[in-house]
Amino acid sequence: MAKEIVIEIDLDTAEMTLETLGFQGKGCAQVHEGFARANGKATSVVRKPEFNAPAIAQNRLKQRG
Amino acid sequence: MSEYSKLEAQYKDKECLLEALAEMGYASEQVEQHEIAAQMYDYHGHATHYVNADGDKANLIIRRQNVQNANGGRGSATNDLGFVKEGNGMYAPIVSDYDSHKHGSKWMVDLKVKYQVAVNKKEAKRQRFVQKSSKIEGRKLVIRYLQP
Numbered sequence: 001m002a003k004e005i006v007i008e009i010d011l012d013t014a015e016m017t018l019e020t021l022g023f024q025g026k027g028c029a030q031v032h033e034g035f036a037r038a039n040g041k042a043t044s045v046v047r048k049p050e051f052n053a054p055a056i057a058q059n060r061l062k063q064r065g
Numbered sequence: 066m067s068e069y070s071k072l073e074a075q076y077k078d079k080e081c082l083l084e085a086l087a088e089m090g091y092a093s094e095q096v097e098q099h100e101i102a103a104q105m106y107d108y109h110g111h112a113t114h115y116v117n118a119d120g121d122k123a124n125l126i127i128r129r130q131n132v133q134n135a136n137g138g139r140g141s142a143t144n145d146l147g148f149v150k151e152g153n154g155m156y157a158p159i160v161s162d163y164d165s166h167k168h169g170s171k172w173m174v175d176l177k178v179k180y181q182v183a184v185n186k187k188e189a190k191r192q193r194f195v196q197k198s199s200k201i202e203g204r205k206l207v208i209r210y211l212q213p
Contacts, residue, residue, distance in 0.1 A: 003212040005194055007185050008205045014177035031192060038188035039181065040077035040155060 081183035123147025
């Protein structure tokens with residue numbers, strides 16, 4: 001799945017939200033951080049189940065080790 | 066009334082702020098840029114001291130002859146419009162009460178939207194995303210970027 005960013009800006013308030021699609025794990029957070037830094041403040045962040053996918057896998061590996 | 070008010074600093078990227086101002090009708094040649102904040106003047110040409118006792122100063126200034134008035138014209142009976150760089154690096158608008166009819170909250174929201182579009186375009190390019198679409202859905206501007 002291609003990585004996609006969807007930015008919504010409310011025309012009445014200028015409030016902005018950013019949604020990432022097709023990301024897993026830290027790559028998603030890095031994208032958010034970049035846009036938050038560029039905008040000078042935190043944007044609304046909605047984390048999806050995919051965010052934790054690699055982290056869970058990593059934890060499992062650690063437990064096995 | 067010419068009294069100035071300083072609004073919340075919301076603009077971090079000068080380049081994107083200039084781009085947004087151009088979109089709002091103030092081309093870059095109409096915006097003075099000062100490394101050290103310069104004095105602002107009212108419609109009489111008098112230096113003002115409303116926000117700062119030492120004089121109202123800004124780093125980006127649209128002089129009154131270029132400021133759009135409420136009737137769509139420029140210059141007549143308007144005051145300088147400025148953006149002062151704060152200690153945190155963010156630019157804060159300084160607008161006179163008189164000009165707030167034209168440059169009030171609605172104008173500021175429109176400027177902020179255009180600024181965000183410019184900032185996000187720049188950041189998307191930095192992260193190597195390309196714009197897929199940009200459209201208005203209801204009262205929201207929805208921009209989609211793809212990473213090829």
